[in-house]
Amino acid sequence: MKKWKKILLIVLIGIVVIAVGGVAYLQTQTYPPARPAEQTAQRAEESSDWLYFPSEDQSKPIVIFYPGALVDPESYSVWAESLAQSGYPVYVLKMPLDLAVLAPNRAEKVLEEQPERSYVVGGHSLGGVMASRFAAENAEHLKGVFFLASYPDEKGSLANKEVPVLSLTAENDQVLNQAAYKESKQELPENAEYQEIAGGNHAGFGAYGPQKGDGESTIDDQNQQVADRLLAWLENDVK
Secondary structure (H helix, E strand, O other), rough: OOHHHHHHHHHHHHHHHHHHHHHHHHHHHOOOOOOHHHHHHHEEEEOOEEEOOOOOOOOOOOOEEEOOOOOOOOHHHHHHHHHHOOOEEEEOOOOHHHHHHOOOOOOOHHHOOOOOOOOOEEEEEEHHHEEEEEEEHHHOOOEEEEEEOOOOHHHOOOOOOOOOOOEEEOOOOOOHHHHHHHHHHOOOOOEEEEEEEEEOOOHHOOOOOOOOOOOOOOOOOOOHHHHHHHHHHHHHHOO
């Protein structure tokens, strides 16, 4: 074998080893769902692209949700099922390597299945950034956008969109970049609604246990508060 071919082979093997190692490492860093969320997820309709919590009510918009980085989508099952039981069907999207940045347009597949249905889109942490980017480019049938411990970047600016927006944060969240969060308000419409869950933290927007670098939660009902606040917003502001 010629020298340059040997070098190329070594480089290719190195790339494969690094890629496999990277994937393996990310898998060890993913936050698995807590037992209640895992049990709730078993009642969802599951596909390769999402967990679907259906509702018989066809008059209300569907809810499409982008999970936070390295968080198993099952972790959001508790409040997702609660919304569905209140008439709002929820799609919790699955992402490659549990990173929404790798499939920012995954919501398109939902809209292809429900082409005439109005929808609301939102996300947790990094998922919220990707959700806002999708909303900014897919205004048809869009009825609202919500952020759970998250915010839009410039690419996902909603400043000029006439759409209801809910920004929900938590008092003890130590993961959310507060400086970036405050600066991002310029990317939201003037009528955006801001709410804070007293005693809550970053991981409490799902059900997956403690998250590295997060503050300590002093409440045990954050998932229910998320469901209640989202439902109130959907009922009162989303038309």
